[in-house]
Amino acid sequence: MSADTRTKLLAGALATLTGQGIAKASARSIAAAAGVNQALVFYHFGSVDELLSAACRYGAEQRVAVYRERLGAVRSLGELLDLGREMHTAERASGNVAVLAQLLAGAQTQPRLAPATAAGLALWTDEIETVLERVLADTPVAGFLDVAGLARAVASAFVGLELYEGVDPEGAGRALDALDQLSALVNVLDELGPVAQRAVRARLRRSARRPPVRDRP
Amino acid sequence: MSADTRTKLLAGALATLTGQGIAKASARSIAAAAGVNQALVFYHFGSVDELLSAACRYGAEQRVAVYRERLGAVRSLGELLDLGREMHTAERASGNVAVLAQLLAGAQTQPRLAPATAAGLALWTDEIETVLERVLADTPVAGFLDVAGLARAVASAFVGLELYEGVDPEGAGRALDALDQLSALVNVLDELGPVAQRAVRARLRRSARRPPVRDRP
DNA sequence: GTCTATAATACGATAGAC
DNA sequence: GTCTATCGTATTATAGAC
Numbered sequence: 024m025s026a027d028t029r030t031k032l033l034a035g036a037l038a039t040l041t042g043q044g045i046a047k048a049s050a051r052s053i054a055a056a057a058g059v060n061q062a063l064v065f066y067h068f069g070s071v072d073e074l075l076s077a078a079c080r081y082g083a084e085q086r087v088a089v090y091r092e093r094l095g096a097v098r099s100l101g102e103l104l105d106l107g108r109e110m111h112t113a114e115r116a117s118g119n120v121a122v123l124a125q126l127l128a129g130a131q132t133q134p135r136l137a138p139a140t141a142a143g144l145a146l147w148t149d150e151i152e153t154v155l156e157r158v159l160a161d162t163p164v165a166g167f168l169d170v171a172g173l174a175r176a177v178a179s180a181f182v183g184l185e186l187y188e189g190v191d192p193e194g195a196g197r198a199l200d201a202l203d204q205l206s207a208l209v210n211v212l213d214e215l216g217p218v219a220q221r222a223v224r225a226r227l228r229r230s231a232r233r234p235p236v237r238d239r240p
Numbered sequence: 241m242s243a244d245t246r247t248k249l250l251a252g253a254l255a256t257l258t259g260q261g262i263a264k265a266s267a268r269s270i271a272a273a274a275g276v277n278q279a280l281v282f283y284h285f286g287s288v289d290e291l292l293s294a295a296c297r298y299g300a301e302q303r304v305a306v307y308r309e310r311l312g313a314v315r316s317l318g319e320l321l322d323l324g325r326e327m328h329t330a331e332r333a334s335g336n337v338a339v340l341a342q343l344l345a346g347a348q349t350q351p352r353l354a355p356a357t358a359a360g361l362a363l364w365t366d367e368i369e370t371v372l373e374r375v376l377a378d379t380p381v382a383g384f385l386d387v388a389g390l391a392r393a394v395a396s397a398f399v400g401l402e403l404y405e406g407v408d409p410e411g412a413g414r415a416l417d418a419l420d421q422l423s424a425l426v427n428v429l430d431e432l433g434p435v436a437q438r439a440v441r442a443r444l445r446r447s448a449r450r451p452p453v454r455d456r457p
Numbered sequence: 458g459t460c461t462a463t464a465a466t467a468c469g470a471t472a473g474a475c
Numbered sequence: 476g477t478c479t480a481t482c483g484t485a486t487t488a489t490a491g492a493c
Contacts, residue, residue, distance in 0.1 A: 025458065028458080028459085042349065043349055044262075044345065044346060044348055044349035044350065045261075045262070045263050045345060046262050046263040046265075046346060046349075046350075047349070048263075049485080049486065049487085050486080050487065050488085051485075051486075051487090059459085060459065060460060060461090061487095062459080062460075062461085062488085062489085063458080063459070063460090064487095064488095065487080065488060065489080066458075066459080067458095070487085070488090071487080121348060124344075124345060124348070124403070125345055125348070127341075127345075127403040127404065127406065127407060128261065128262060128341060128342055128344075128345030128346075128403065129261060129263060129345075130406055130407050131261055131338060131341070131342070131403065131406040132259065132260055132261035132263075132264070133261065133263075137406070137407040138407075140407045141407040141408045141411075144404070144407070144408070145408075148411075164421075164425060167421060168418060168421050168422065169414060169417060169418045169421065170418075171414060171418075172414035172415050172416075172417050172418030172421075173415070173418040173419075173421075173422070175404065175408075175411045175412070175414055175415035175418070176397070176401070176415035176416070176418050176419050178404070179397065179400035179401045179403070179404040179412070179415055180393070180396065180397040180400050180401075181400070182400040182403060182404070183396035183397050183398070183399040183400025183401070183403070184393070184396045184397075184400070186341070186344040186345065186348065186396070186399060186400070187344065187361070187392065187395070187396040187399070189344065189347055189348040189354070190344060190347045190354040190355075190357045190358040190361070191358045191361070191362075191392075194358075194365070194392045195392070195396070197386060197388060197389035197392055198389050198390070198392035198393035198396055199389075199393070200386060200389050201385060201386045201387075201388075201389030201390040201392070201393050202390075202393050204381075204384060204385050204386065204389075204390075205385065205390070207444065208381060208426075208429070208440075208444070209425075211440055211443040211444060212425070212429075212440075214443065218436075219435075219436040219439055219440075222436055223425075223428055223429075223436075226428040226431065227424065227425070227428060242476060245476075245477085266467080266468060266469080267468080267469065267470085268467075268468070268469090276477085277477065277478060277479090278469095279470085279471085279477080279478075279479085280476080280477070280478090281469095281470095282469080282470060282471080283476075283477080284476090287469085287470090288469075
């Protein structure tokens with residue numbers, strides 16, 4: 024059965040990326056993980072890069088679907104942060120963020136991997152953006168923050184923390200705790216009372232007129 | 241001259257990591273980039289992993305030294321953010337953050353790379369921590385934020401953004417702009433007036449009593 | 458669709474001449 | 476310290492039997 028072998032190869036690619044890393048993700052090791060013949064990689068996908076690209080979409084779609092319902096139920100920043108921590112540990116265990124991290128590293132010097140990696144990450148940023156839009160709607164920052172940009176920053180930081188955790192688990196734990204503390208700051212703003220809120224809003228409007236320094240062309 | 245060859249190999253390793261990625265960082269390609277014989281990798285460093293580890297320290301020490309003086313002159317959060325953006329583009333061009341990103345990706349599945357990678361990253365987090373400690377000293381968050389943890393989060397996010405920029409430069413630009421906007425929020429807090437500041441401080445003290453949820457053992 | 462066999466290339470690592 | 480030469484292995488990719 025062709026479809027079955029394709030699926031085995033996709034799952035094998037994901038398992039190899041998490042367990043062996045992009046440097047060892049060869050046609051042979053992937054086929055071994057999938058339990059199929061090495062030549063089938065090229066028959067079904069043409070090249071290792073195309074298999075990795077397909078596996079990226081496959082894995083991201085699977086994992087995002089798992090969380091879509093729960094993300095849709097989030098109503099406050101606090102709830103979002105709790106879910107974020109839970110997702111962090113769950114995805115670290117299942118190895119899906121690790122897949123994205125390995126492909127991102129590979130895509131830096133292998134442009135053929137870039138489109139699929141960007142698409143896989145986009146599945147996550149789109150979900151995050153929807154939730155952030157809803158959760159931040161009633162806060163003073165609504166209208167001033169580029170929520171789509173913030174969602175991309177959050178996803179990037181997620182990947183960076185995952186990589187950092189691999190070499191310094193204790194430091195990564197401290198980093199996550201610090202981000203929790205930082206988010207408490209936003210919560211504080213949200214419960215500050217109308218007078219102070221107006222002051223914040225006015226101050227934000229003023230600083231919004233002088234846009235931040237850019238260093239891109 | 242032995243020292244000269246060693247240095248050539250270290251520089252060659254860094255150039256190969258940025259230009260070819262961890263997947264192609266072999267003794268042969270590194271030696272080619274360094275302009276020396278392939279066998280010298282093993283004579284001077286014993287193995288490719290040990291050369292990569294040494295190169296990580298070498299590169300991080302070099303780049304951190306470049307910024308130490310300027311980081312020491314930073315007195316406000318705004319100045320720090322401007323310098324941060326400048327460092328982001330400069331390091332992206334010089335390829336040093338890319339080296340850390342590639343080694344972090346490799347270290348996930350090659351534990352021999354982990355200690356040196358963690359040490360290289362620690363050089364950056366230590367610097368960031370010192371500056372953050374000074375800059376945040378007069379803000380309401382002083383005493384509530386774990387600055388060391390925050391420094392690690394910042395460094396991780398830096399790496400994550402670098403990787404993301406490689407597959408979606410426009411999205412990465414939006415993410416950086418959103419972080420600028422977010423930091424404006426902290427600036428606002430800092431210039432809020434004594435009454436509101438006291439309210440923030442009190443509210444932070446309350447939320448500090450109920451520490452954030454942890455998901456680590 | 459799946460297998461074996463194979464070609465051409467690249468790899469880590471070492472032995473030994475200089 | 477540096478070089479050449481080399482062993483054994485792993486790689487991508489294809490040709491052809493079944």
